[in-house]
Amino acid sequence: MKIVKILNNNVVVVQQGSQDEQIIMGRGIAFQKRCGDSIDHSKIEKVFARQNNPLFDHFIELIKQIPLNVLLTCDRIVAYAREQLGPLQESLFISLADHCFGALERKRKGQELHNRLLWETQHLYPKEYQVAVTALQIIERRLGVLLKEDEAGFITLHFVTAQLQGDMREITQVTRLMQEILNLVKYHLSIDYDDKSFSYHRFVTHLKFFAQRCLNHTDVSSDEGELTETIQKQYPVAWAAAELVGKHLFQHYQHQIQPEELLFLSLHIEKLRKEAQRIQ
Known part of the structure; x- marks a missing residue:
């Protein structure tokens, strides 16, 4: 590995042959070194490979500042x-x-x-x-x-x-939307969540990906049309709560929820509703 750039005394950019550049970190790894020199492998403490990472160049600039x-x-x-x-x-x-x-x-x-x-x-x-x-x-x-x-x-x-696939701004929006949905369901059904229960955690996990899909205006593809009608008739209270979520998404996020999403939401909501009834 040959040094192609010295960022500071502890960090260098290296390259070996035609391979991608790598950032090598180690205490004093660049001490008395010049570009073109080999590195002391015994001093390597962390390797960060480019591998087409779009943040690599940003990291090179950032790393100059960070101890x-x-x-x-x-x-x-x-x-x-x-x-x-x-x-x-x-x-x-x-x-x-x-x-x-x-x-x-x-x-x-x-x-x-x-x-x-x-x-x-x-x-x-x-x-x-x-x-x-x-x-x-x-x-x-x-x-x-x-x-x-x-x-x-x-x-x-x-x-x-x-x-998830997203940036910090999007995850912040996902978190807000998840809380909005949880509040809508909670107050519509007049229930309290048991945040230690399995069904609650399953619902939150579902909402994490559901909210991201809504914000990105992407839909799930499914062949559950017949099952959707069955769930709508079998769990009308949960379905109504899911439809309320759908109206909220359309009014505030301009996202039209699909029947398949209503199906999955209803199933999770029904489990929460039954659990709340058992506790009461």
Whole structure:
């Protein structure tokens, strides 16, 4: 591997033959080095490959500003998140490093942000939120900085973004729409959710992808036309709640919900309704 660019004393861009460029991180890896020199493999602590990643060039500029200990801390957080949440987009490392560096700088300047979606984030993405809480603990342990709970909410949305196909702005919109739908169903049926129940978590998981489809104005394809009529007759209360959601989406998001989506929504809502009846 030959150095093609030195970003700072701890980070270089390398290339081997015709392979894609890579960012190599390691303490002092560029010390007394020049472009064209080989790197010391024993000093490598993190490798980030281009692999047609559209954020690669942005990351090269970003990485010049971020200390190595922050980058390696974010790498540890991403590794932990993958252990707990499963596959996550490669771009998570870049977005998380950018966010955490900004959060640390705001903390240093006394300019911490208030997270207006913290409550929704805690309740809609409980597993991701717990991983984010651990991320704050990792930051405190490795960097000696205690960030506020609001930051756990922001980091949670980075994890959710890495699970879905979308950017942070879209995931924020998805979160708001999910909460709107949950409120509509809750008040229409006059029920309280048990946020620890399996049916609630299944519904929230469904809403995560459903809301994204609505915002992108994409539909599911299904051959469940006959079943749709059956569900409409069998679960009229749940179907009415699903139709209310459909009206809300049309009025506020200009999205026409399809019968197949009403079917799946109704099935989830019916499970929630029956569960609420058992509890009462």
